[in-house]
Amino acid sequence: MSTSRVRLSPEERRLQLLDLGARLFATRSVEEISIDVLAEEAGVSRGLLYHYFGGKQDFREAVIRHAVEDLVEQTAPPATGDPLERLATSVGVYVDYVIANLTGYRSLVRAAAGGSEDLRAIYEEARSALTDRIFREDSLGDHLHDDAATRLVIRGWSALVEEMVLTWAADPSVMSREALVDTLVGALPALTGVVSGDRPG
Amino acid sequence: MSTSRVRLSPEERRLQLLDLGARLFATRSVEEISIDVLAEEAGVSRGLLYHYFGGKQDFREAVIRHAVEDLVEQTAPPATGDPLERLATSVGVYVDYVIANLTGYRSLVRAAAGGSEDLRAIYEEARSALTDRIFREDSLGDHLHDDAATRLVIRGWSALVEEMVLTWAADPSVMSREALVDTLVGALPALTGVVSGDRPG
Structure with missing residues (x-):
């Protein structure tokens, strides 16, 4: 996570985190998509994820919505x-x-x-x-x-x-x-x- | 429930109770199908239902299976x-x-x-x-x-x-x-x- 330190806007940073989260969707069920799992898999701090997504439920929904929007776009x-x-x-x-x-x-x-x-x-x-x-x-x-x-x-x-x-x-x-x-x-x-x-x- | 007192075999009695249970399926969700609801709706004693069907979960499954078999038959x-x-x-x-x-x-x-x-x-x-x-x-x-x-x-x-x-x-x-x-x-x-x-x- 430290190779390129381009300064991202909060919106860009949130999108980057959603992209990371949506990748979990490939091999995890919706129940398994959580702040804890993403923090562990992607080496992102739990605090940062809570900062961007609020609660656990909001995070899960945002990730799934992002993954599904990706499907529609693709x-x-x-x-x-x-x-x-x-x-x-x-x-x-x-x-x-x-x-x-x-x-x-x-x-x-x-x-x-x-x-x-x-x-x-x-x-x-x-x-x-x-x-x-x-x-x-x-x-x-x-x-x-x-x-x-x-x-x-x-x-x-x-x-x-x-x-x-x-x-x-x-x-x-x-x-x-x-x-x-x-x-x-x-x-x-x-x-x-x-x-x-x-x-x- | 007291109009005709024909003597039924246990098997016939169980089938009769399943038919009553399957009627609940018309207007109730699977979650709402229970021994308590049938006992109340059909005026059957809870004790009798437990006697014929064992536990609550077994009763629900037996009723749904019966309703679905009815669908296949019809x-x-x-x-x-x-x-x-x-x-x-x-x-x-x-x-x-x-x-x-x-x-x-x-x-x-x-x-x-x-x-x-x-x-x-x-x-x-x-x-x-x-x-x-x-x-x-x-x-x-x-x-x-x-x-x-x-x-x-x-x-x-x-x-x-x-x-x-x-x-x-x-x-x-x-x-x-x-x-x-x-x-x-x-x-x-x-x-x-x-x-x-x-x-x-």
């Missing part, structure tokens, strides 16, 4: 290209993120599903951000109607993606990463095609 | 008919079950996801039973290969169904029950079509 599709190829890039990064952060990510999904209201809020925000982007980016071009029925199907698709990636990560011998990404991407127009079949015209 | 598709129509009957009953038992079912999904190992085991057993039946019943006829890749997709479809039905139940104005069932049923061949597109031949 999975941003490229600005141009074929819609489904852009979606494939985004889904591919999501798959890689889950593999790289399996312990933390799986525990977040479980904690959010299991009744922790604060974690559920963080998780739902990320999910909404990812879903809204699918409409904003118009990944499927003319195939995607932005209506309540399609949003319900996209929500179902998100659950399918999460379940398939977490199950696959536990046993990747089932199919290659490329076949997984292809299946997840192909599932979206297949599903929205089913619901649009319901419409007149 | 959703059995008709023995004959067009494969997708048989699946539609099954999915329709599932939708109705979730609506009728929304509080209990949603709390079970959350508790199972959230780290309660015993409840997760019950939930996973039910999920496997429902998934295995899709292959056994051959709902999709020749379209359904029983291989690891297809099983992964079916698991994804299960997650999609659960998410869509629970989300829809919170706001059924999005689409009719019939449109929901049609979408869920149509999603299965659409999804398995995507994964079989991955195969040679």
Whole structure:
């Protein structure tokens, strides 16, 4: 921690500490993310962490929120290209993120599903951000109607993606990463095609 | 409780008590299912319930297992008919079950996801039973290969169904029950079509 002594603003210092904390997320469950663990792992003083983050609970939430924002940012599709190829890039990064952060990510999904209201809020925000982007980016071009029925199907698709990636990560011998990404991407127009079949015209 | 005094065997009596307990599941979360609540609601003595079920935890698990077995039994598709129509009957009953038992079912999904190992085991057993039946019943006829890749997709479809039905139940104005069932049923061949597109031949 003493190689470069660049003077950081409090905001930059807080961000640096959050980055360190988010790295714990790769191999620790949400319950294991704590000021004590980061202090020990990264050689940061507990006093400093309390100074920047207040209580233990605030620290945990800030770290998980940061890790999840990182996921949303990383999975941003490229600005141009074929819609489904852009979606494939985004889904591919999501798959890689889950593999790289399996312990933390799986525990977040479980904690959010299991009744922790604060974690559920963080998780739902990320999910909404990812879903809204699918409409904003118009990944499927003319195939995607932005209506309540399609949003319900996209929500179902998100659950399918999460379940398939977490199950696959536990046993990747089932199919290659490329076949997984292809299946997840192909599932979206297949599903929205089913619901649009319901419409007149 | 004194209208008919038919003499029941211990096994029949236990089943009768489980049926009473499973009714609590309609409007109570898994945490709220207890010997005390059943004793009060159904006018059964706590002593009798302890006699038949041992401890509080054993009672809760027995009731939830019974409710879930009931779900699996009720959703059995008709023995004959067009494969997708048989699946539609099954999915329709599932939708109705979730609506009728929304509080209990949603709390079970959350508790199972959230780290309660015993409840997760019950939930996973039910999920496997429902998934295995899709292959056994051959709902999709020749379209359904029983291989690891297809099983992964079916698991994804299960997650999609659960998410869509629970989300829809919170706001059924999005689409009719019939449109929901049609979408869920149509999603299965659409999804398995995507994964079989991955195969040679």
